[in-house]
Amino acid sequence: MIEDSRKILSEHSVSITNPRILVLEALLEFGNPITIDELQSKLKGAVAKSTLYRVLNDLKKIKILNEFTSPDNSTVVELILEDHSHHHHLFCSDCGEVIDVELSEEFETMLNKEIENVQKKFNFEITDHRVEMFGLCTEECSNCK
Amino acid sequence: MIEDSRKILSEHSVSITNPRILVLEALLEFGNPITIDELQSKLKGAVAKSTLYRVLNDLKKIKILNEFTSPDNSTVVELILEDHSHHHHLFCSDCGEVIDVELSEEFETMLNKEIENVQKKFNFEITDHRVEMFGLCTEECSNCK
DNA sequence: AAATAAATGAGACTTATTCTCATTTACTGT
């Protein structure tokens, strides 16, 4: 896992430093979207707060980190890995869990057609989109009692 | 417009106060999604900061205000009016403009089917969804030079 | 008009993120 982290950094010509390795390892190990709070606690103070934010910005700059805001306004990040294809997110409004969701190809095709229309109508160049779904996880969630 | 504001408040059994009227008027007049910053400057100090946030919370509580975060992390609000049907949003990553977008009925139908599947797969009860599109407004935008 | 509960304004407070700057670390070329 530490080797994966080094590889990711060198492949993007970013210098290999301890804080960067630690942050990448934590993200790789968790494997799911994670709030910055949770990430900080996984790091157990091994990386200074200021450095953590800097590292996350570095990862955004090289386009391997996705960041978004959950409905309870916490910031969530996730690594964008090569094998990790285009997907969307499902949020539990109760416990804050964030789940990766892949929607069908037909759906994405149809969405792209809609996007085409919107581009024309508003004279925009649309580069990205997001589908978010909100609700409650009914059972088997360790956080929601 | 002041009468519309009064009507909205009384219809929701919320007491009619000056700050509430002023905020509603500003939102009605602007007519589009607006950042809290912009809203504050439209109000020109007529409503205290603390009161503005309280009023916005009141409007959320009676379900006539929608709030979301734009890609530059500013908070955007919009009134939910009766005639204003289900829609989505298009964001300009350059100037921060937020535009209301209605997608086709066929698309929404298909999205609801996808949501059905996701509900089953993850044992969730999904109550809401959002489609967001990001890009650049190419011309005729007063903010993007 | 008086009584009462609710709403407001002003500013203190909280807290996520950014910034500053002195020190440390990683990379480059020898």
Next chain:
DNA sequence: ACAGTAAATGAGAATAAGTCTCATTTATTT
């Protein structure tokens, strides 16, 4: 391996969005 240099880090100060407190004002009910 080593020195030189630019980049990265840690610690904590600064910033700013949003919340909270509390004394005063206002809306609503009688």
